Amino acid sequence: MQAEVLVHSGNVYMVLAVLSFSSIGAVAKLADLKNSRPSTINLLLYLSSFLVLVVVALVSHSAASPQIVKLLALPFGVCSALAILALQTALRYGNISTSWLAINLSAGIPTVGSILLYHERLNLRKSCALLLIVVALALLWKDKKMEGTPSR
């Protein structure tokens, strides 16, 4: 009975996670429609998230960590902010539906990194997924190219 309740609450959390992640894409499009500056949106996104996490860490007394954790996190955080900034800027020239997909397809990069750097085994599922990512990117590129071609 307790396990059933736990899995049920897990389903609710999963729906909330989907809605949270989706809100980033939808709000990014809305920000573009409202002529918001990409650099301002990016700044407020990271400022609000950082402040919330700092407050949580201070309240729960869990801010201490080895130096290596901090040094590791900073450059990857920089990369992520650069991605959001580039996406927000790119939205001026493209759709959110295809841009959001394109940015999410980059999930293949950590997989390739894990295979190259940590010699993770490339199983059939991963191989198929990486192949499908390439096909999807090619289709999106073709779609973008067709968009620029005048119809006869």
Place this chain on the structure above:
Amino acid sequence: MLVAFVTNGIGPFGLKVLTEKHLDRYESQYLIFWYLGGLLLALLAFGFRNLRFSRWEILLGTAMGFGSLGGQFFTGKALAAGIPGHIAFPITTGGSLFLVALAGILVFKERVGPYGLAGLVIGILSLIVLSLG
């Protein structure tokens, strides 16, 4: 979009490095500095040329921040509640892609050609397969 694609792919890889170095118990502390790194880049890009924020910018920028944190928080809670990773990750990734594509087409009235639609279907499928590992 190429910059967004490459940097967005590199961004989460730090968590893999953290795990490989057996430091994954510091994940929440890692996230603080991950967002701090993002904040530093954002401050640099902002440049302080125009310090006036519109009401929409404050509302939407903060909403995106909460969306980002909420997504990570609720995924973690779902996993902690016993939902296996091979179910949680495909649903959160595929679900958010589907909803954003749907919002783009139905709410924002975006026009997506046949190649784009095919790309969307194959792309969502590829990420579901990738999440299944």
